[in-house]
Every structure is written in structure tokens, then in C-alpha cells.
Amino acid sequence: MARLTINGKSMEVTVDPSTPLLWAIREQVGLTGTKYGCGIAQCGACTIHLDGVATRSCVVPVAAVEGKQITTIEGLAANGVLSKVQQAWVDFEVPQCGYCQSGMIMAVTALLKEKPKPNDADIDAGITNICRCGTFQQVREAIHAAAKA
Ligand code: FES
């Protein structure tokens, strides 16, 4: 049993403390926007925010996140209004299959908080998520647009 705070709501999940947060989010809480890609912190599909910091949830045990604020892709829009990053993703038609994109958006949102006007080198260094559809150019354009919004 663990008590988690996800998207501002406190809840109990019945899992072994060593369970990766990703699986608690998806299977116990039912928020399936956060995706499983590799399970070894390499692809970024499972990126969420832990106290505002982009974190790969496939390698973080539930026991390590009690008392922290967890934000998933479902928690980004406020009162039905998309975040500026989400809106840029729509405007630039970034997703192809879409599988990697919730993790990408979470990583980009954290990057823009840290560096509100990132240059291409900042983006290359900060966004290491993998997109098998090769949307990297659209991602870059959408990040620059979101930074200006
Ligand atoms: S599933 Fe977590 S980084 Fe790939």
C-alpha cells in the first residue's frame, strides 16, 4: 500500500513498494497516457513530473515517491485549457503514431520551465526522448513556438 498524490489528488494504491511508478499510474490509477517503451530509462515514453522535474517513471519505485507531487500528461491541461506546449503540439501537428508524445510533452514542459527560451543545443541536450516515427524536427519547431507563446 502506498499513498500517492497524482495530478493534485491524493490516493492509495495497493502495490508492492518496489513496483515501478509507471505501472501504479497505468494499472492501479488507470491513467494510461503515460506509456511503456523500454522499461530501462532509455526512451522517455514514461516521462512524468516528480515535484516538477521530468522523471522516467519506469525506473522509480512507488516507495520513493510518497509525499511528492506527481504530474502526468492528464494533469497538464488546466480546466480544459491545453498548456502552451500541448497547444503547440496541436498547431504543428507533431504526433505521428503518438505513442512517444505524452512523454515528449512532459519532458518539453519541464525543459521550458528550466529554460524558457531554449536554443537548438539546449533542446538537443534536454530532450533525449526517442520517437520511432522521427518527429524530431516538428518537436523542435513546436518547442520554439511554445517558448514564444
Ligand atoms: S519506458 Fe521508461 S524510459 Fe522507456
Ligand code: FES
Ligand atoms: S510519434 Fe510515433 S513514436 Fe513518436
